[in-house]
Amino acid sequence: MNFRKNKSLFLFLLPGLILYSIFFIVPTINAVIYSFTDWDGLSPDFNVVGFDNYINIVTNDSIFLKAFVNNIKFMLFVLIFQTVFSLIFAMFLIKNTKTNIFLRALYFFPTILSSVSVAFIWTFIYDPSIGVLNTVLDSINLGFLKQSWLGNQDLAIFSVAVTQVWFHTGQMLIIFVAGLQAIPKDLYEVADMEGARKWDRFRFVTWPMIAPSATIVMAYTTIQSFKAFDLIFAMTRGGPNYSTEILATLIYSTAFRSFEFGYASAQSVIFMIVIALITVAQFRLLRASRVQE
Amino acid sequence: MKAFKIILLSLFALVIIIPLIAVIFTTFKSTTEVFANILGVPESFRFDNYVSIFVDQPMARYFMNSVIVTLFSVTFTIFFASLIAYAITRMFGWIGVVFFSLFTLGMMVPAQVNMIPLYQLVFDLGLTNSLLGLILVNISVTMPVAIFIMSGFMKSIPKTLFEAARIDGASEWKMYRKIAIPLSIPSIAATSIFLFVMHWNDLLYPLLFITKNEYKTLPLALLEFQGEYATNYPMLFTGVLIASAPMVLAYLFLQRYFIEGVTAGAVKG
Amino acid sequence: MKKWVCISTMALGTMLAGCVGGSGGGNESEEGGGGEGTISFIHWRGEDKAVFDELIAKFEEENPNIQVDMTIYPSEQYQSTAQTLLRDGSTGDVFTSFPGSQMEIINQAGLFEDLSGEEFLENYNDELITAGQIDDKQMAVPLQLVFNQPVYNAGLFEELGLEPADDWEGFLALCQELKDAGYTPIAFPGSDIGPGQFMNSMMMNNAPEEDIFERLMAGEAKLTDEWWVQTLSQFQELEERGFLNADSLGTNHTSAIAQLANEEAAMLASGSYAMAGVKEINPDIELGLLAPITTEAAEAEWEGINTTTFMLAVNANSEKKEAAKTFVEFLSDVDNASTYANETGQHVTVEDVEYESEELKSTSEWMDRNTRFQPRFLITNADIERAVIASIQSVVGGETPEAAAEEAQQIVDENLD
Numbered sequence: 001m002n003f004r005k006n007k008s009l010f011l012f013l014l015p016g017l018i019l020y021s022i023f024f025i026v027p028t029i030n031a032v033i034y035s036f037t038d039w040d041g042l043s044p045d046f047n048v049v050g051f052d053n054y055i056n057i058v059t060n061d062s063i064f065l066k067a068f069v070n071n072i073k074f075m076l077f078v079l080i081f082q083t084v085f086s087l088i089f090a091m092f093l094i095k096n097t098k099t100n101i102f103l104r105a106l107y108f109f110p111t112i113l114s115s116v117s118v119a120f121i122w123t124f125i126y127d128p129s130i131g132v133l134n135t136v137l138d139s140i141n142l143g144f145l146k147q148s149w150l151g152n153q154d155l156a157i158f159s160v161a162v163t164q165v166w167f168h169t170g171q172m173l174i175i176f177v178a179g180l181q182a183i184p185k186d187l188y189e190v191a192d193m194e195g196a197r198k199w200d201r202f203r204f205v206t207w208p209m210i211a212p213s214a215t216i217v218m219a220y221t222t223i224q225s226f227k228a229f230d231l232i233f234a235m236t237r238g239g240p241n242y243s244t245e246i247l248a249t250l251i252y253s254t255a256f257r258s259f260e261f262g263y264a265s266a267q268s269v270i271f272m273i274v275i276a277l278i279t280v281a282q283f284r285l286l287r288a289s290r291v292q293e
Numbered sequence: 294m295k296a297f298k299i300i301l302l303s304l305f306a307l308v309i310i311i312p313l314i315a316v317i318f319t320t321f322k323s324t325t326e327v328f329a330n331i332l333g334v335p336e337s338f339r340f341d342n343y344v345s346i347f348v349d350q351p352m353a354r355y356f357m358n359s360v361i362v363t364l365f366s367v368t369f370t371i372f373f374a375s376l377i378a379y380a381i382t383r384m385f386g387w388i389g390v391v392f393f394s395l396f397t398l399g400m401m402v403p404a405q406v407n408m409i410p411l412y413q414l415v416f417d418l419g420l421t422n423s424l425l426g427l428i429l430v431n432i433s434v435t436m437p438v439a440i441f442i443m444s445g446f447m448k449s450i451p452k453t454l455f456e457a458a459r460i461d462g463a464s465e466w467k468m469y470r471k472i473a474i475p476l477s478i479p480s481i482a483a484t485s486i487f488l489f490v491m492h493w494n495d496l497l498y499p500l501l502f503i504t505k506n507e508y509k510t511l512p513l514a515l516l517e518f519q520g521e522y523a524t525n526y527p528m529l530f531t532g533v534l535i536a537s538a539p540m541v542l543a544y545l546f547l548q549r550y551f552i553e554g555v556t557a558g559a560v561k562g
Numbered sequence: 563m564k565k566w567v568c569i570s571t572m573a574l575g576t577m578l579a580g581c582v583g584g585s586g587g588g589n590e591s592e593e594g595g596g597g598e599g600t601i602s603f604i605h606w607r608g609e610d611k612a613v614f615d616e617l618i619a620k621f622e623e624e625n626p627n628i629q630v631d632m633t634i635y636p637s638e639q640y641q642s643t644a645q646t647l648l649r650d651g652s653t654g655d656v657f658t659s660f661p662g663s664q665m666e667i668i669n670q671a672g673l674f675e676d677l678s679g680e681e682f683l684e685n686y687n688d689e690l691i692t693a694g695q696i697d698d699k700q701m702a703v704p705l706q707l708v709f710n711q712p713v714y715n716a717g718l719f720e721e722l723g724l725e726p727a728d729d730w731e732g733f734l735a736l737c738q739e740l741k742d743a744g745y746t747p748i749a750f751p752g753s754d755i756g757p758g759q760f761m762n763s764m765m766m767n768n769a770p771e772e773d774i775f776e777r778l779m780a781g782e783a784k785l786t787d788e789w790w791v792q793t794l795s796q797f798q799e800l801e802e803r804g805f806l807n808a809d810s811l812g813t814n815h816t817s818a819i820a821q822l823a824n825e826e827a828a829m830l831a832s833g834s835y836a837m838a839g840v841k842e843i844n845p846d847i848e849l850g851l852l853a854p855i856t857t858e859a860a861e862a863e864w865e866g867i868n869t870t871t872f873m874l875a876v877n878a879n880s881e882k883k884e885a886a887k888t889f890v891e892f893l894s895d896v897d898n899a900s901t902y903a904n905e906t907g908q909h910v911t912v913e914d915v916e917y918e919s920e921e922l923k924s925t926s927e928w929m930d931r932n933t934r935f936q937p938r939f940l941i942t943n944a945d946i947e948r949a950v951i952a953s954i955q956s957v958v959g960g961e962t963p964e965a966a967a968e969e970a971q972q973i974v975d976e977n978l979d
Contacts, residue, residue: 008465011390013381016373016436021397023411023433028402030410041409042645042671060976063945089305092298101314103302105544107311108486112540114494114512116519117533117661120526121312126333126818128809129826134331150753151812153959166308174486175442178479182449216445220438223400228497233638239751240955242948252405256642257944259667260410268406275401300859325843328820342599412646421652500643504602504633504653520609522815522835536594 013201034265035186054264061252064267067275068080070157071246075225075278077161078168082221083214085169091206104177106169115167119234122163126150150236153243160244161231164225172217179213180206207289215286219279226275247271320531341532350514351506352414352535359511362424362538363492366431370547371434374439379473381440382447383455383465393444399437404497412501427510430498439484447473447479472541481549488544509527510536511536519558569947601655601885603832606640606648607872609838611869613905617681621892628885630656650672651879655886659873660700661693662939663947668875675702675876675883682894690911694869704870704903705893707909709928710833710936711763711853711866712748713840715799718828721851729859730796737805740828741899747825752810757954758947760831762867763853765793775940780891780976785953785971786964794953794963796856801958811959823847833869834928837921838907843927851925866928869936870911949973 012202035053039046057064089107093100110118125132126149134146187205196204207214229248232238238245238253251271257262311332319327321335340390346352377396379387411430412421420426450473458468474481499513515536518529594797603618618630633653635643641660645668647653659665677683678700681775683691686703719725720742727733737747750756769789770901784790799804807827819836821827823843829852830836837849851973853866874893876886892898899912901937907919909926917923928936953970957963 009384010506012376012465012469016377016440019373019429019433020396020436023414023430024399024402024407027410031402031407034410040667040670042649042667042673043855044671061977062972063414085305088301092302101548103306105541105548106306108544109313109488109541112494112537112544113533114496114515114536116496117316117530118510120524120529121316121813124315125312126812127814128812129807129821130331132315135332148809151809151959153811153956169305169489171490174483178446178483181479182446189952203331212432212445212449216442220441226401227403229403229405236753239952240332240959241952248403252642253944253948255405255409256662257948258477259663259944265406268403270401272398276398279397279401281422288511328816328823409646416650416652484791496639500635500639504604504647505631506633516636516639517608517611517634521607521637522609522832522839524608524816529940 001283015022034262034267035269036266038260039261039262041194041255041264042259042260044128049262053263054270055083056263057198057266057270063245064247066242067245067247067250070242070244071226073157074161074246075222077158078164078228079218079221081161081165082169083174083217085165086172087176087210087214088216090173090180093173094177104170104173109170109171110167111171113167115230116234118163118167119231122166123150123235126159150244151240153241156236156240156243160228160235161225163235164228164231166223167231168221172221175213175217175220176210179210183209191194211286211289215283217280218286222278222282223275226271247274300544304453317449318531319527320534321414322527324525324527336386343420344534346528346535350517352390352514354507355511358424359493362427362431362510363489364429366435367485367488369428370432370435370439371485374436374484375443375474375477376469377436378440378444378447379442379465379469382450382473383468389475391449393440396437396440399434400441400499403432408497408501415502422505422508423502426502427508429499430502431492431495434498435488438491439488442479442484442487443477446477478550479511482547486544486547488538493540512530575583584624586649599885601628601630601880601889603630603656603889604634604635604644604654605632605658605811606637606641607906608634608636610902610906613902616905617893617898617901621906624892625885627890628655628888632815645671645673648691648706648877649879651691651877651881654877655880655882656889657875657877659875660939661704661869661871661936662875663944665694665696665702665873665940666942669701673875673877675880675886676701677703677876677887677890680887680891682891685896685899687911690868690870692905693939694873694875699792699898700711702873702875703890703894704873704911705912706870706872707871708833708835708871709851709853709866709909709925709927709933710759712829712831713822713834713836713872714761714829714850715822715825715847716815716850717848718745718825720848727852728775728855728862730854732855732859733856734799734803734805737800737803741804745825746807746821747805748807748831749813749818749821749830750810750831751815752813752955752958754814754882756810756813756815756818756831757951757958758938759833761793761950761954762934762938764796764856764959765789765937766864766867766934767855767857767862768793768796769937772934772937772940775937775946779941779943779978781975785950785974786967790950790953792967792969793856794957797954798957798963806911806958810973811955817872820844833867834921834925835908837925841907841927842919849921849924851928864934865931866933867936868928868933869939869964882977919928943977945977946974949977 036048036050037046038049068288093104128134128148128151134150137143137145147155148227150156186200191201191205228246230244232244233249236244238249251264251267254260254267305331318335321338326335329511381393415421415426415430435541454472455468496512499510503509503513515529515532518525518532597913613802614632618632623631641664644657648657659668676699683700693704694700723741725734727736729816740747750760774783783867807821815832818830819839821839822830834851840847840849855862874890876883876890880886892910896912896914899910900915903910903915904918907922909922917926937945941950949970953966956966
């Protein structure tokens with residue numbers, strides 16, 4: 001019954017699904033198959049090693065664990081600040097005045113730049129001797145706040161996370177703007193008539209209406225922060241002493257530095273599972289927050 | 294509250310403007326000047342770098358390639374993804390969920406991992422060193438993001454609209470065209486901007502598939518300014534600025550649809 | 563809704579146009595690929611683009627049947643994509659390789675065409691091209707010769723009456739004097755290449771046997787042994803006595819180059835390849851090379867470090883091997899190698915090259931000194947290489963040498979078979 005109702009809709013899936021199968025699903029299945037081998041990524045032959053790669057990752061790979069922990073730190077920081085900032089800015093800039101349109105465009109600007117340029121700009125900002133950040137802190141008498149932004153092993157991952165937030169807040173802002181604009185004005189009128197305060201307006205009108213966009217933003221930010229390979233690689237290459245190594249940079253090194261393509265594939269399968277779990281958990285949480293009232 | 298708003302907005306604006314100025318200044322400087330003072334005003338505003346970037350290499354060609362690849366990739370990603378997003382939203386029961394998950398999974402695979410199998414495939418199909426190959430891969434790789442964003446928005450279209458149309462005897466195709474798409478214009482515009490930026494700046498796939506000068510895209514051409522030990526930052530940033538100009542235009546063009554989206558919503562309300 | 567019809571017609575139109583345009587492109591590429599004599603040359607030296615453009619123009623003039631299509635990748639991208647592209651023989655008829663792990667893997671995949679017995683090999687210094695040999699076969703010829711040891715401001719040393727030291731105590735005293743005179747003794751680009759470069763001269767005499775890393779990878783030597791712990795504690799000494807620049811772990815090579823060029827720092831812990839960059843910022847600076855001797859003068863076996871790199875090779879899967887070899891031969895010619903050396907400010911392994919610049923002349927003497935092939939490149943396992951480098955960053959970041967060595971050895975153990 002369901003199937004018949006869906007029949008004409010399958011035609012809609014067709015063009016995209018064909019391309020997706022050829023250029024995405026097939027190579028990915030290949031990669032998963034390689035995760036059970038010791039292929040180096042180059043030689044014509046390899047051996048099947050069963051679950052050895054997976055067992056190794058879990059029992060005998062201290063760097064993988066480190067990268068995982070770093071990745072969670074990075075993700076949480078970016079997720080919280082990027083979502084909060086982009087939501088606040090979207091609410092501030094929702095009206096289409098000239099200033100707001102200009103600011104939205106300005107905030108979007110970093111997104112246009114390539115990761116390599118962003119990395120270069122921010123290495124200059126964080127540079128200990130000629131860096132913009134320390135110079136500015138000195139000049140406004142906040143010299144005691146000066147830090148070894150990328151050199152301090154406890155701080156570096158957060159410094160990189162700040163760059164990521166700078167890079168993508170404007171992008172998320174757009175999603176929220178699109179979401180906020182879909183809220184019918186009369187809902188607020190009703191809320192006003194009932195004498196709702198600002199917080200109530202947000203809690204009972206804006207939030208439930210904007211939850212779909214929030215879901216998108218948060219899931220996308222999470223995935224993006226797991227895949228922030230280009231930026232981190234160009235800024236720190238995972239150093240100093242693995243302190244900014246995340247899973248994506250680790251997988252890259254495993255595949256193309258150590259030439260353990262099979263092992264890298266196993267690492268990425270675990271990577272996919274982790275992101276999938278986090279994303280599903282987020283969907284559940286956000287749905288719950290909407291249903292509550 | 295108002296003061297807080299102004300302070301916050303201006304602070305974030307500054308945090309973007311200061312590095313932006315540094316980038317613009319850098320394009321007028323020599324390497325020596327850059328390292329002397331990154332924020333300093335250049336000695337003179339000469340356009341040598343801008344001239345030589347066009348003289349020394351076939352920039353127009355790279356530009357055209359980038360434009361072709363980006364336009365086709367964005368158009369078809371949006372077209373295919375909106376079809377799929379619509380179908381997923383309209384499908385009943387678990388089938389929709391299955392397809393949604395299948396496509397969403399595409400966002401979660403690190404590109405580094407399927408790139409070797411993907412290269413093999415593209416090579417076997419004879420699509421290396423061709424813009425068509427690049428476009429096909431681009432569409433497949435970014436479709437998940439587009440589906441993800443657009444289906445999120447399409448879900449919030451009131452179901453009653455579709456039911457009413459159905460009673461009037463509208464086909465799915467007609468509902469897609471007359472209801473889903475017009476009501477999704479703001480999210481389509483937002484998604485398009487995402488895709489424009491992604492395809493325009495993409496380096497990984499051109500790097501893999503394009504080795505002949507005649508098919509190179511802009512990001513690939515900009516790589517030549519990066520050396521093993523020394524990078525020509527003034528030239529690199531000149532290239533970056535020139536390359537970002539079309540994106541600014543694309544943004545300004547698409548922003549109109551946000552505004553239209555608002556007015557449409559207001560009329561409806 | 564006319565608008566929508568319009569859009570969909572446009573979409574359909576673009577689809578057709580896309581196919582036509584795309585397939586047209588495909589045909590063109592086949593013609594280009596099949597046409598006899600266009601070879602692809604891939605490498606990672608963006609700074610050499612101009613000189614290669616010039617050399618290729620000359621080559622095409624001398625060999626009208628062969629065209630060279632050059633593609634340059636930054637070294638990171640080269641690492642990741644070059645091998646993939648090489649496999650099918652369509653790209654990189656002439657390619658370049660780093661010594662060490664990359665060379666090893668390309669060899670295992672059988673992508674090196676054996677160049678043994680080619681006449682042009684005679685142009686090279688026999689000693690210096692051994693890095694391109696595997697099992698007595700010449701798989702590649704390294705074109706560049708670099709010295710991976712600190713560059714110093716020779717003018718400043720002279721002004722202060724200082725000389726490079728010949729033992730560890732002397733080196734520390736030298737640093738102290740520089741510090742007292744208000745200079746940063748060593749600019750150490752600890753965030754990128756610094757640890758991997760400086761480690762070579764720091765350890766060369768602590769572990770004078772050239773097979774030390776081979777033994778480490780075989781599990782016969784450990785990082786927790788005296789030679790490495792000693793090296794780490796000497797790094798610690800430099801850091802604790804304030805001889806490295808402030809926040810060296812947050813300093814990259816570009817910024818460290820600027821510190822030497824602006825005469826804030828007296829030494830730069832990278833290598834001879836940085837000299838051209840320093841000169842570009844400060845053309846008047848006089849530069850030299852020195853290596854810290856970490857032992858007593860009498861115990862020091864090595865004076866410095868060399869690396870022969872940028873190894874030219876011919877792709878074994880190429881369909882145009884002869885044309886490719888002609889191009890390698892052309893680059894091996896003394897005149898062309900001289901052009902390359904002088905315009906890029908690099909030493910080359912080709913003999914009888916006339917060096918023009920002051921730096922190249924003054925550092926040429928290092929060719930005759932007792933230098934050791936860069937030990938780091940003998941670590942053919944990249945995970946172990948990273949662990950070794952990370953232990954240096956860890957010590958400079960405040961960890962004790964013993965603990966850092968322990969942690970690194972654990973990673974080594976995880977990677978032993």
